[in-house]
Amino acid sequence: MPEQPPRPTVEADPAGSRPTLESVAERAGVSRATASRVVNGGAGVREALRRKVEKAVEELGYVPNLAARTLVTRRNHAVAVVVAEPGSRLFSDPFFAQHLRGIGRELSAADNQMVLMMVEDQHDYERVGRYLAGGHVDGALLFSLHQPDPLPEMARRSGLPFVVGGRPGWPGAESDRDLVYVDSDNRGGARLAVGHLRALGRTAIATITGPLDQTSALDRLDGYRDVLPDGDPALVAEGDFTPDGGGRAMAELLARRPGLDAVFAASDAMASGALRVLRDAGRRVPEDVAVVGFDDVESIAAWTEPPLTTVRQDIEEMGRLMARLLLLRRLAEAGAGAPGGTAASTPADPFAPGPFASGPGRRTGGPTSVITPTRLVRRASA
């Protein structure tokens, strides 16, 4: 027991009990209430006293105990970030990290922490449910929800404001005005990609879709169809957002329609797999077959052979938006009741062809879902 530091006499032991507001007040010769005022901004405290308290805080190295504060204010200054299915591509793409960065930046600007929770099995759902219900966070950000996912319901039941990342796909979700989400304009992006291919003069444009139980995959396919309403169904093959799956889909496409001259792959990863299959099949890119991807994942798109023309989405911005929306929502919730929102507003489908909000809008007091824009990044593959 060498390193054991000599136990300090009484009170104020270094590692043990940290200074309390009480001790600060005592040292400054004021009441706890006044010390509290100073610590929380110091409004309505005379300059002289305020300085005394500040000095005491400084000397004692006082830091407020948040648990105690939370107990009475009922504010945690923390937001849960819940990620369902961490086994998915979330963990092979840099997506996740960028999302997190966006969220983190926005949240910490508002002095909030993020509590990260990953959900894999049933047991995890329960854990998260308990946590949300436990009032440990002021809101939740929900990611990559499965089809009918229990998470939103859990969040709702806990009375917590929440925002979803990615358009939820189950029936009824669309018309659920409580379900605020942020998604990128997958459909519009796909239109951009396919439009570009068509503008290049390509006539047999195929697409490799993502797994069709995910809305992002669905929306991208819809975008493809928007441009090619009478397209040949044999030019559509389903992949799974992985390079492997993209390669397989490409091979299938080639077998079905050897004469195809363009491919829109719904992700860069799938495009990279397709590129290889194309090369192995002796097709030149872009001369024989033009290829466009989706996502613009730097480490993939810029380094394939040839570099990939792709659709870019601003992931970090999406994260930032989610956080901002949540913050707004919480505000709206707090001040609910008063604002005389014209209750008329038909619950218009936010997915009608073009319209996407460029900033958080407002419905009855609360913010509505947001779709962030996408744009085409031209490289060599198309």
Added chain:
Amino acid sequence: MPEQPPRPTVEADPAGSRPTLESVAERAGVSRATASRVVNGGAGVREALRRKVEKAVEELGYVPNLAARTLVTRRNHAVAVVVAEPGSRLFSDPFFAQHLRGIGRELSAADNQMVLMMVEDQHDYERVGRYLAGGHVDGALLFSLHQPDPLPEMARRSGLPFVVGGRPGWPGAESDRDLVYVDSDNRGGARLAVGHLRALGRTAIATITGPLDQTSALDRLDGYRDVLPDGDPALVAEGDFTPDGGGRAMAELLARRPGLDAVFAASDAMASGALRVLRDAGRRVPEDVAVVGFDDVESIAAWTEPPLTTVRQDIEEMGRLMARLLLLRRLAEAGAGAPGGTAASTPADPFAPGPFASGPGRRTGGPTSVITPTRLVRRASA
């Protein structure tokens, strides 16, 4: 508003005040103390009462208020994960996510939450410092520290146990027994890579290093030199862990030593850049020049042309280890004093050529740093 469940009569208002232990106790006809016992495992409570309480908990949908609990137990069941410099490659590689997953799994198994904090500027350092000192978490995991980083000192001052990800590089860090870290065996991995190249019969083996102010880059270079102690200095070029940087370094190497027949790139991303330069220079891989990368990032290594032979490290396992070490450390801290550790143990350099611990060891009551193994993954490039 169809699905809206009927609002319960009085008390237990839906969003407002949640049930307390008090109300559970009342409903079950017991005291708060007994209710508390049941909620916390129910040891020493008669079966009949215990069931009554459980029933009340169920009916009321009671969930303990953690803030209140923390206030008295001084346990947060939360760990901070601090990431310095989120602008780095952390956010383009899938590393970060995998690390997080490992940490998350281990932590949630021990019923702990992770609070994610990103540090970018001075202001952030202060924010994190306050947070750690504020006693909101029971420990901290520190990532990608800058050279002499204030973070460990902050953590130490706050009295919090912490574990660092990646070998810290500043002077004195090595001998600081409080500084527990987890790193992968960069040096050994590099030896594996270069050894493989040599075994292939290559004689002019170059290396593209990472930025030499990072220990991982340094260690990988050391591994290269272990195998090639008398190597030609002109065969070493510094990159920056990006594809671009790798390409530039490759071009430089080619200019200096056109006859080189192998390259060990200290990251897959750099290797992918090098591959392109090699191709553009008319060199065939692996026939003319064999290439080995490092990291085994699936989305890169498996999809370059040709697929990359590389050194694999188990990132998720590293995360898991960090968490486990932290948990152990906390235990050690709590139970300090008693265990009669032979205070002898010389502070042996854990970086002597071969030896790495395969599991958390123990020093004077606390766990020591751990180096996780790496292995070669053979694909087509070498």
Added chain:
DNA sequence: CCAGGGAGTGGGAGCGCTCTCAGCGTTGCC
């Protein structure tokens, strides 16, 4: 010169929980 403010301050009541300790009913043993 005194009532009537307003500003600044302190006292004290909790927030919801855990934990110690005393009290009580049972049982076992002499």
Added chain:
DNA sequence: GGCAACGCTGAGAGCGCTCCCACTCCCTGG
């Protein structure tokens, strides 16, 4: 049959903080 011992339960004291409210000054206006 009496007493010690044991097991279970409840009362109550805080954990550190915020916030309401009462109180004291001191300044102003009548």
